């Protein structure tokens with residue numbers, strides 16, 4: 244919606260209790276959900292399709308058939324391969340880096356709480372990982388997949404400024420958002436403490452081979468993402484307003 248210049252209001256949902264409202268609104272419990280007047284749409288692909296149909300300016304799903312197929316395929320790949328693999332490795336990064344671990348805590352967190360969280364032994368993370376089926380083999384497989392994914396992405400980006408051509412599409416937005424697990428962007432694009440910005444999974448976030456990928460990602464955020472908190476409605480020649488109750 245930032246890319247299309249559509250004004251919107253964002254409501255963060257608290258996992259658990261907050262999802263009751265999501266369920267009441269949309270009949271399912273996951274985000275994102277878009278409410279546009281009386282229309283309620285869940286699932287990011289369905290939302291992208293709806294936005295392109297209703298607000299055709301700057302389509303996020305390309306009209307040209309090959310780029311359209313690639314965009315939809317890459318979006319699925321970002322959600323189904325990059326995100327789950329990266330989530331597994333985030334656990335490993337939190338295990339090994341106390342500063343990364345405590346950097347997530349709100350700024351007012353008392354030192355005693357920070358110290359306790361910072362001193363949780365690595366074995367506890369191993370046990371949690373094993374408990375959710377993320378043992379050493381799963382971690383090695385996730386690493387292999389991500390290295391191959393990043394090599395592929397760098398190859399694609401060496402030939403065009405965006406993943407499917409000269410304009411950003413759903414593919415770019417999906418892969419860029421999945422990449423947040425790999426390395427957190429610097430800048431006030433997301434509500435993420437500055438102490439963890441620029442940090443990420445060792446061997447990936449700091450790997451110079453993948454610098455072109457993270458440069459593309461950061462350029463996309465700088466070009467597209469609004470840094471000011473979205474507000475409801477705007478007048479004059481600003482972005483097209485959507486009414487959200």
Ligand SMILES: N[C@@H](CCC(=O)N[C@@H](CS)C(=O)NCC(=O)O)C(=O)O
Pocket residue numbers: 262272273274275285286287288322
């Ligand atoms: N295919 C869906 C996936 C949505 C999804 O995985 N949402 C996650 C957050 S990124 C969620 O709501 N998780 C909470 C839950 O599953 O209870 C889409 O692309 O919108």
